[in-house]
Amino acid sequence: MKIIVNGDPREVAATTLSELLAECGYSGRVATAVNEVFVGSSARIDLALADGDRVEILAPMQGG
């Protein structure tokens, strides 16, 4: 299935958001949104992905 991860199309085996994070190597402190909707960490395990979903994975960064 093709998922857009942080703007880049990827072919992934994952079927849920938590599987996607593991497959893409994210293990630290991140926040997620799918199709522009926030998904809390506790909801990732049950969030089924569909072909073409847009996933944003954000992390702490410098800011003013």
Next chain:
Amino acid sequence: MRTFYGTQLANPLLLGTAQYPSPAILESAFRDSKAAIATVSLRREGAGGAGQSFWQMIRDLDVHILPNTAGCHTVKEAVTTAHMAREVFDTRWIKLELIGHTDSLQPDVFQLVEAARILSEDGFQVFPYTTEDLIVGERLLNAGCEVLMPWGAPIGSGRGLANEYGLRAMRAEFPDTPLVVDAGIGLPSHAAHAMELGFDAVLLNTAVARAGDPAAMARAMAQAIEAGRLAHQADPIEPRDMATASTPVIGKAFLS
């Protein structure tokens, strides 16, 4: 002393974490200025996990963390970013930025009020980046904000307090509300000026991070803020148009 959602700041300096030449210099700037709050953001995490090392460094600074919604142009975008920030940074504080103008980065105050209401109702403690407009300030307070952060000048411009009259009026209009001058500070004298007007804190980033010696500038800012705060508490004299002799006239010798 006014508090920020119940938190008293030992040092009324909120310092940004962007644009420093290196992480070590960023740490020096915080250590030397004793800034009480660090502003941070959220961005896409790359494969290298840069965000994780940054997070570790920020935690080690042992300061309050204020995540922002920098770069957001719509209510939906800002609200979603705030939710993501709350989870990642484990704080209800959010520096709410709704950018309305590309060149000046002027806040879109209409969307700002709407987003502030949504977030306040959802339990966030909102620090809104706003203008010095009194009516917008009133609307933000009605929306649930307990802090207002008017701009001094456009972000990163270093122009100081572009509308002193407006900021002075804001202080007078909201005597019980914690007010922070956010953005536009370029020099320590600008920061001192804000504090002399009775503002409760100053938020700055570029003036320190882009200085030739960020740690020294951070120290200078902290000292200026302290000087300005003391000056305000000391009840300064009013300016006047003509001279008034400070040396007593009585007792002057007759020598002509």
